[in-house]
Amino acid sequence: MLDQKLIRENPTSVEERLSLRGKVFNISQINELTIKKKEIDIEICSLQSESKKLSKLIGKEIGKSQNNNSLELDNLKKKGNEYRIKISESEEKQRILDKQIQNEICNLPNFPSNDAPIGKDQNNNVELKTWGDPLIRDNLKSHWEIGESLNLFDSIKSTKISKSRFISLIGNGAKLERALINFMLDIHVNNGYLELMPPALVNSESLTGSGQLPKFANESFKCSNDDLWLSPTAEVPITSFHRNEIIDPKQLPIKYVAYSPCFRREAGSYGRDTKGLIRLHQFNKVELYWFCDPSKSLEAHQKITSDAESILKKLNLPYRLVDICTGDLGFSSSRTFDLEVWLPSSKCYREISSCSNCLDFQARRSSIRTKIDKKNTYLHTLNGSGLAIGRTMAAILENGQQSNGSVKIPDALVPYFGSNFLKPA
RNA sequence: GGAGAGGUGGCUGAGUGGUCGAAAGCGAACGACUCGAAAUCGUUUAAUAGGUAACUAUUCGUGGGUUCGAAUCCCACCCUCUCCGCCA
DSSP states (O other), rough: OOOHHHHHHOOHHHHHHHHHTSSSOOHHHHHHHHHHHHHHHHHHHHHHHHHHHHHHHHHHHHHHOOOOTHHHHOOOOOHHHHHHHHHHHHHHHHHHHHHHHHHHHTTTTOOOOSSSSSSSGGGGOEEEEEEEEEOOOTTTOOOOHHHHTTTTTEEEHHHHOOOOOEEEOTTTOOOHHHHHHHHHHHHHTTTTTTEOOOOOOOOOHHHHHHHHTTTTGSOBOOOOOOSSSOOTTTTTHHHHHTTTTEEEEEGGGGGEEEEEEEOOOOTTTTTOOOSSTHHHHHHHEEEEEEOGGGHHHHHHHHHHHHHHHHHHHHHOOOEEEEOOOOGGGOOSSSSEEEEEHHHHHEEEEEEEEEEEETTTHOOOOOOOOEEEETTEEOOOOEEEEEEEEEHHHHHHHHHHOTTSOEEEEGGGGGGHHSSSSSSOO
C-alpha cells in the first residue's frame, strides 16, 4: 500500500512514478473521494465534540439535582438525540467512502525503484551477469523425459488424483525433492536465517497484507467453507507472522527461511509449460525473507539475492541474474532481481528465484513497524526464493544428464541424496 | 463438536452506565544522589487520524445495537484457557 498522504499531497508525482509500470494510473478519483471523506470527517469530529460536551453536562446536571425528570434535562437529552442521528448518518456516508478509497488504494501497486531499468515487459529486462557454462548439445532430453525414464514422477496418475498440473514424486524423485529441501534449509540456517514452518492455509487479511488481495483473488485457491486460502508462497504467512507489530530495532534485521508447499491457480497460463515440473498448481519452495531497517534495504536486497545465488553455485547450475524492468515488476515489488537457471532442453534460462525489495509497501499493508528516533516507522520487507524446489530438480535432471541415461547428482547434494548418480532401474 | 471461564496500554492487573484513555505494579526513558554502578527519590512513558501548534476525534478482541452518555448493558462473530468427546 502506498502512503495515503503522498497520494493526497502529490498526486502528479505518484501518477508519474506508477506510470513507469507501463500503465496509466488515475489517482484523481481517489483524491476526489478523499476530499469528500475529509469534509465528512471534520463534520463528524465537531458533532462528536459537541455531543460529548453535552453528555458531560447532562451527567453533571443529574448529579446535582434529585429529580432526574426535569423539563430542562429532557430538552438536553432531545438535543443529544439529534446529535446522535446526525452523527450516525454522516458515519454511514463516511463508511461507504472509506471502503471505496481503501479498495482503490489497495489496488495500486508499489512504486518501481529509480534504479530499476525502465521498460514495458519482460523483453526489456536487463541481464546483469551469467554464471557457469550453459550446456549446449544435440539430442538433450527434457527433464520430463528423464523423469519418466527414471520413474521419478508421474503426472498422468496425478491427474486422476487431482487434475492437470499436479504431480506425484516417486522413489528417487521424492527422495531428491526431500534432499533439496534439506540441503537448502541447512545452508540458509548456517548463513544466519531462522527456520520457520508456517501454516499452509492463510486468511484474507494475510493475503491482503502481502499484496495478493484484493487484486489477484483469481490466482489463489480458496476454501469454500472458511475464510482461508491455500498459500501461494511462504512470503504470505511470513509477512503476517509479524503483522500489527512494532519490532524493536535492536532485533533487526530478522531473517527467516521457510520451506513450504505453494499453491497457485495459474489462471491464464493454459497451454504453457504443460509438461514436467515447471508450472504446477502445487510446488515446494524454500523462501528467504527479511524484515529490515528502512535505511538498509538496498544492501539487504543484494545480500538476499546472493544468498539465493549461493545455492545455484553450490549445485553447479549455470544461471543468469536479471534486473526486472519497471513494466515487469510484481505488484508489491519496487525492484526485483530474478535468478534464471539454464534449461538445456529448451535452450533458455528459466526463472528459479525472484528476489524483491518491497520497501514499506507490505509493511504498511500489514502494519509492521519499528522505532526510529523514537518514532514508529514502517520497516522494509524483502523476499526471495532460495530456491523453487521443482525447478531446481528440473535443472539438475537436465544439466546432469549423461549419455548413458543416468543423471549426475551435484557433489554438494550427494551427502543429502546418498548417491552420485540417478540410474535407470 | 458439547459445557464453562475469559479477552483492558510494552507486560501484570483494577475498573459493571457519567471528567475513564483508563488505578496500581512491573518494565523503559530522563533527572537527582554517586568517582561509577546498584539501591533510593523525582519526572516522564499507548496508538491512529487531522492540525505548524495549542488542540480535537477515534481506539479497552472485531462488528453491530441500546442510551444524551458504553471498557461497563444487549446481539453476532473471532480468539484464548479449562473440562468432556473425537482425532494424527
